[in-house]
Amino acid sequence: MTLKTREDYRAALAALRPNIFKFDRPVADVTADPLTRRSVESHCRAYDGAHDPALRDLFTCRSPLSGDVVHRWNSLSFSPEALVANARLKRELYRQTGTCTGAACVGWNGINTLWAVTHEVDQSLGTGYQGRLRDWALQAESRGWMVAGALTDAKGDRSRPPSQQPAHYLRVVGETAEGIVVRGYKVMIAGVAACHEILVLPGAALREADHDHAVAFALPRDADGLTVVEARRPSDGRELEDHPDVPATGITQAFLIFNDVVVPRERVFLCREHRFTANLIRYFTANYRACIGACVAGQGDVMAGAAVLMARANGLSSRVFRDKLVEMAVNNETTYALGIGAITLGERHPSGVWLADSLTAHVNKVQVSRLPYETKRLCQEIGGGIAETGCLPSAADLASPVYGHALREALTAAVPGEVRARAARLVEWLTIGAGVPGCMHGGGSPDGARLIVRALTPFDGYANLASALAGIDSPVPEPEEG
Ligand SMILES: Cc1cc2nc3c(=O)[nH]c(=O)nc-3n(C[C@H](O)[C@H](O)[C@H](O)COP(=O)(O)OP(=O)(O)OC[C@H]3O[C@@H](n4cnc5c(N)ncnc54)[C@H](O)[C@@H]3O)c2cc1C
Known part of the structure; x- marks a missing residue:
């Protein structure tokens, strides 16, 4: 059966390699550690929704890929109704949790974005990216994954492009027989402690000189070479203890450090095709x-x-x-x-x-x-x-x-x-x-x-409309610059 329960979800998270850190200490089990368990509880409520008769039509849907009933947050949105349901689900999840469930949100949007972009790249260059994405998306559906979405690069000096400061943008640094090797950072990523997988996309429209940064892929959260550092939250002092000052739900935001991570080829959905990043x-x-x-x-x-x-x-x-x-x-x-x-x-x-x-x-x-x-x-x-x-x-x-x-x-x-x-x-x-x-x-x-x-x-078109209404039949040009 495709639909997972909160218990299935928590068991899968607890089995991941502990590569998450906060306050300079590892988080052994995200489902139990006070630093992360509230974020996990928020996402648990999405699984609860899938089994609640009042909510299941919103939290689940029939997959256009497999025809199975799946958790909606992994599905492709092929109709306006499906995208409206995405919006409605987000409102409902906030009502249930009072906070952001990033791993049921950004990755979902990333899957849909990449579905369109891989189509364009494949049509234009004869690549086979969409087939790979389909295979991975089917796994996401059947395993009921939570998928965080990582676009935001460290960016460095905001006035300079990635090619002038490559260390500040995630990039491809090599290839192996198995796949590609990536290095760098993604920052401020929501819900990583509560996800099974991370979908990584470029965070900007890139030029040819930046082509090494034009990369999209999916990785398990505990991939070798990936270190996750969770950000400090204003309520941390209270979240560390088990008292009623804060709700049982919460959110995490993470910095991701990719230290020459090997991404298997079948999980790469864009590699150096900078033209498609806009x-x-x-x-x-x-x-x-x-x-x-x-x-x-x-x-x-x-x-x-x-x-x-x-x-x-x-x-x-x-x-x-x-x-x-x-x-x-x-x-x-x-x-x-x-x-x-x-x-x-x-x-x-x-x-x-x-x-x-x-x-x-x-x-x-x-x-x-x-x-x-x-x-x-x-x-x-x-x-x-x-x-x-x-x-x-x-x-x-x-x-x-x-x-x-x-x-x-x-x-x-x-x-x-x-x-x-x-x-x-x-x-x-x-x-x-x-x-x-x-x-x-x-x-x-x-x-x-x-x-x-x-x-x-x-x-300009509106100025022409206004001219016509005002009965002006001579041009009113923009003054010369400078
Ligand atoms: C709560 C929260 C959740 C988030 N979750 C995610 C997530 O799950 N995944 C993810 O990928 N990202 C996530 N982000 C990151 C978010 O996408 C970025 O914060 C956002 O894109 C802005 O980037 P920045 O913070 O680097 O701001 P900056 O780029 O530093 O911008 C700061 C200000 O400078 C302006 N500015 C920047 N560059 C220029 C320029 N060249 N010229 C003129 N003005 C400029 C901006 O308009 C802005 O006003 C999250 C952020 C928050 C706050």
Whole structure:
């Protein structure tokens, strides 16, 4: 049977080689270590969804490749409905976890992007990349993998291309009888501690001089030569201990160090074909930035809920904050609906994959870098100072046999102090970033999205329309530069 349970998933993760480090120590078992187990729990909830009668239609689908019922996050999206389901699944997962499940997200988008790009490379150069991708994607489906997606390079000096600073971009450094050898870094990769496999793609459109960096492949998370260093999170102090200050869910972000890793040929999906990387970035960002509106909407749903809880815990009817709550809902539905709009306005790539409309998707990315921050602000405003960072004593202090009773009394309002403290800590966790990463740079910077909006918006054509409406029949040219 293709569908896996949380138990299957945890067993498969526990069997991986321990190549993850944090605080300069190895993580022996990601499912048990306090540093990683919350991220694993978040992803477990995706498997739970596949077996929940209320959610299974969303969390599973029939694979266009095999015809089997599979976990949706491994599937190819061959229709607008399938891509809308991707967005809906992301919103639901945020509702279930309050945070990002990166290994059920970025790799999925990578598979779909590569399906389109390998089609183009094969058509143009007679290569056989899509067959290899198909074989690997079928394994991902049948084994029910979680797949992290790694695009972001270290980049070094942002004003210089990879060829002028090759160490800062992952690159091909050699070939063996078995495959290719890669060296370098990918950074800030979500959900690596919770994944079975990592799908690696170029993070930029590349020129001929950069062709060694034009490489895409899949590797097991515990591949020889790969070291994973997990980033420190703002809530780490609390996550190390087992007390109720943070939810059972969480996220990890990793730096990946590839030290001459050999990638078997059958797992290589692009190698030095730099010409195709511009489309790769175009397809990846269109679909990713369409769907990310649903992620932040789910995050906002939980924030609206946490704000209602805080109002009530403080003894106030949530109706007092009706306007602010409505504002939060408007923000959530705006990014969600913009994403769905981008998908609806999209088109089918000749490979079969559905691609969202770039202009609308990038407009969504710009909104995603703004509206959730306003939602967070409103959540904190409703919650009061106790829900902002740094004002609430720890759970350990609330439980102190010496002064805990006094703290709990001091915190008591319409509900017992411990209950109010839990709601307040959730607001802090949701809004300060310990549970939910920022929405600013995930999926690329907003200025990058603005560049695309500028490129795809026909301002000259609009000026002609305006001229016609104004009854101007002589040219109004752009002034000479300089
Ligand atoms: C929560 C989170 C999750 C993430 N998950 C993943 C993941 O799973 N996989 C993955 O591959 N990546 C992931 N990332 C990384 C993300 O894709 C990058 O952060 C993003 O692409 C921006 O790159 P950067 O951080 O290097 O920013 P920078 O490139 O340093 O950009 C910083 C600022 O400088 C501007 N800038 C950069 N270069 C130029 C230039 N040449 N000219 C003018 N302005 C410039 C940018 O627009 C931006 O405003 C994640 C990031 C976050 C925050």
